[in-house]
Amino acid sequence: MKRKLLVLTIVLFVLLLLVSLALFLQSRDAVDAPAETEALSSGEEIPEATPLPTPEPGPVPDPVGQGAAAQLKLTLDAPQGAAAVLDGNLYTDYTFPGGTTLTLSAEDEIFALYVVFGTYPGDWTLRSGGEEQPCGQDGFLHECVFLDCPDTSIELVFPDEDVMIRDVYAFSDGYLPTFVQTWRNLREDEGADILLFSSHYDDELLFFGGLIPYYSAVRGLRVQVAYMTSNYLTDFANYRFRPHEALNGLWTACARFYPVTNEVPDRECYSYPDAASIYGEDTFVAFEVEQIRRFKPLVVVTHAESGEYGHGVHMLTAYTVERAVEAAADPAQFPESAERYGVWDTPKTYLHLYGDWSESTMLNYELIAPELGLLSPFRVAEAAYRQHVTQQQWVGFYVFSYDHPHDSHRFGLYRSLVGPDEEKNDLMEHVSRELFPIK
Known part of the structure; x- marks a missing residue:
């Protein structure tokens, strides 16, 4: 019984505190009412609030970075080889006689060309936009060329030896698909890890x-x-x-x-x-x-x-x-x-x-x-x-x-030359190019 009375007393006390707090806040709002209330009672006009300045519109910044390159539909001026080299199939090919010049055309400008050769072509030339671009010096079977002068029509000029081509792809400007191989040769001054x-x-x-x-x-x-x-x-x-x-x-x-x-x-x-x-x-x-x-x-x-x-x-x-x-x-x-x-x-x-x-x-x-x-x-x-x-x-x-x-x-x-491995989980343990520089 005493416990119930104690709980009831506490509840009543909390309610009284809440009522007192509400009355206090109401009276404070009345005392601190802004001059707007006084102006209303005296009939004075209320000045309009000063609007915030509107910033002048500026140029919209261009998006950062490139988008994905589009693969372009090509036409080839050699119908007998087009079916094999434009089909995207590694396991088909066509051999062009030595000295051949191939003309590739697309509706949009070609920015990158990817050629999968079946035989090493040697040095060859890419013509676009009235300029000649040397290619083939690296000796890659899969060669990606970024055109110095993008154009909708380009020529591939091959040397006197016959050349086998398996696939040709062309792309617009942008990031190339991941299947395009952009190889490079490791330079002697870099060294291999x-x-x-x-x-x-x-x-x-x-x-x-x-x-x-x-x-x-x-x-x-x-x-x-x-x-x-x-x-x-x-x-x-x-x-x-x-x-x-x-x-x-x-x-x-x-x-x-x-x-x-x-x-x-x-x-x-x-x-x-x-x-x-x-x-x-x-x-x-x-x-x-x-x-x-x-x-x-x-x-x-x-x-x-x-x-x-x-x-x-x-x-x-x-x-x-x-x-x-x-x-x-x-x-x-x-x-x-x-x-x-x-x-x-x-x-x-x-x-x-x-x-x-x-x-x-x-x-x-x-x-x-x-x-x-x-x-x-x-x-x-x-x-x-x-x-x-x-x-x-x-x-x-x-x-x-x-x-x-x-x-x-x-x-x-x-x-x-550096003793035994200790951790035994890394081929590079104890070695670095700083310790073994190329002189």
């Missing part, structure tokens, strides 16, 4: 996994790929497509420096002796030494000594790279490339699956990377391998993960 020796087109994805997308896109480093054999020179029926699939795969994997290729044809090699007898160890070492001296990498990485699954060319690549990293620092060995590029002692060299498992450097390709559109480097590598369309028939080959004997995450430090 990582030089990856891959025996064949697609090995850089199968056995090295997310290495390229991780270090190229996520870390923003310069990754240079060097192929030890060329399918471009091979007579197998579908191999003429393989260089294009390799470029498409590298571009998807976020490589931006055009790969270099040892100009020897890909051959079937079932053992190390087979590969050594077909290619010769010194041929491989000479090419590898030249690339090491040219690109002056902080890190060299290549295949397993076992050849992963016993492939002879993989084994030959691994063992010759072991020789090459030593020879590249010696001016007496392979003096021609030493005279051209100087010598280079590579700070760190890794082999796939090398050494004891407990000492392995394990790379994390599973992190979700904003630089990769919230995909992981491993998923990007898988997407890149799907660009190798002719190889999808081999169901036993894919980007190898942790649960596989050819695990693409695992590498061993074969040679080091």
